[in-house]
Amino acid sequence: MVAETTDKLRKRHTGRNVQRVRMYFGVKQEALAADLGITQQEVSKIEQQEEIEEEVLSQIANVLGVSSEVIRDFDVERAIYNINNSYSDATITEGSTAVVLQINPIEKIVELYERLLKSEREKIELLKNSK
Numbered sequence: 001m002v003a004e005t006t007d008k009l010r011k012r013h014t015g016r017n018v019q020r021v022r023m024y025f026g027v028k029q030e031a032l033a034a035d036l037g038i039t040q041q042e043v044s045k046i047e048q049q050e051e052i053e054e055e056v057l058s059q060i061a062n063v064l065g066v067s068s069e070v071i072r073d074f075d076v077e078r079a080i081y082n083i084n085n086s087y088s089d090a091t092i093t094e095g096s097t098a099v100v101l102q103i104n105p106i107e108k109i110v111e112l113y114e115r116l117l118k119s120e121r122e123k124i125e126l127l128k129n130s131k
Contacts, residue, residue, distance in 0.1 A: 012072065012073065012074065012075070013050050014049065014050065014051060014052045014057065014071065014072055015046055015047040015048050015049040015050060015052060016047065017071050017072065017074040018046060018047050018052065018057075018060055018071055019047040020074060021064055021066060021070065021071050021074060022047075022064060025064055025065075027064065029043045029044060029047075031115060031119075032060070032063060032064075034115070034118075034119045034122070035063040035115065035118075036059055036060065036063060046060070054068070057071060057072065
């Protein structure tokens with residue numbers, strides 16, 4: 001019985017991890033859906049799934065710019081532990097993942113405009129093809 005509880009605690013909810021990583025990067029469900037070529041409702045359903053097919057997880061990871069292992073193995077407690085430690089006391093527990101994020105605002109703005117432009121081009125193509 002203890003082994004079953006331990007296994008459940010170790011097993012991570014992959015969909016919830018997708019949501020957390022997506023939110024960490026400030027990506028809305030609509031933007032992720034557009035990049036994946038699916039609807040926002042489908043992204044919502046994926047984020048509710050405990051298990052996600054490897055192919056779908058790889059596509060999501062690629063769009064978010066991380067590996068599928070980062071999403072699958074994401075542990076919010078370890079992430080919070082690492083965030084709460086200051087640089088002067090930067091001890092990281094064994095097995096935890098440290099994420100160092102340096103944001104260049106210009107690069108983020110360019111990236112956002114490129115995504116929006118891509119999305120608009122896809123909408124135009126869909127409208128042209130529907131005639």
